[in-house]
Amino acid sequence: MSQEIEYLLEEASEVGRVRTDCPTCGSNNTFSAMYLPTSMVVVYNCFDASCEVKGSKKVGLQKNNLHNGLFTKPQDCPMMVQEEISTGGFTNIVSNEKALEYLKKVQCYDLYQQGHIDVRYDSRQDRVVFLVKDLQNDRIVNAVGRTLRPSGKPKWFKYAKTSADYKIGCGNTAVLVEDIPSACVVSKLQGIVGIALCGTILSELLLHYLTKNIYKKIWVCLDKDAILKSMNICDTLKHKVKDVGVLFPEMDLKNMNEEEIEKLVYENNYTRLQKEGYTKGKCKT
Secondary structure, three states, X not given: OOHHHHHHHHHHHHHOEEEEOOOOOOOOOOEEEEEEOOOOEEEEEEOOOOOOOEEEEEOOOOHHHHHHOOOOXXXXXXXXXXXXXXXXXXXXXXXOHHHHHHHHHXXXXXXXXXXXXXXXXXXXXXXXXXXXXXXXXXXXXXXXEEEOOOOOOOOEEEOOXXXXXXXXXOOOEEEEEOOHXXXXXXXXXXXXXXXXXXXXXXXXXHHHHHOOOOOOEXXXXXXXXXXXXXXXXXXXXXXXXXXXXXXXXXXXXXXXXXXXXXXXXXXXXXXXXXXOOOEOOEOXX
């Protein structure tokens, strides 16, 4: 079993379910892993007919799986304490021109220059590495690397086996997105906090953080091909936070200019929301 699959199984045991690109065959969004709490087993497989990846693995009871109701209710769960990780294996990003070009391409270079984001380079895996801080303090608890190789798999790699929720910006409106560059781009708007799920799953850790009602408004804005997942996250949040809605981007936020993002966030796509069964940015009831 590869290291990438081992990591995905560990993640599934913590968050419940993982769906992503297959680390073996590289097929888009075909790998699925699900944690079965009653038997404490993670079952996994790739839905690509040509790929033989499938199986199951016995795991221990995870702290994050308290939400399954075996012991306590989600609202009673304290924030998990994440361990700080070492960053000694990474080098200064200025040592690699490709890494700097990637930051410019996804509109993050200015944030790096201004010291708003901590980005390194992994020479062994040829990745741009974003350091992830704890949601409530400045301890570095994870690192997420984007491959610079054209056919590199997986495209995004998490270096620690804990949640990698990434928060940037200052304000009372939060926008939940899939990847870190998108969170960085949306955070440039005044009053907006970008929060990257580093995937399409709302972790128990982030759910608990959001239910503290820190934000007056929360928008779920995953990529265009994940609208149903955006709706599901919105449905999860709607009874737990003050105000939550879904945004429908026509392209990835990191590929949009500031004017397009501002229009998306502040005009709210109400017409599209209503067509999809939503009203004024509210989830379906």
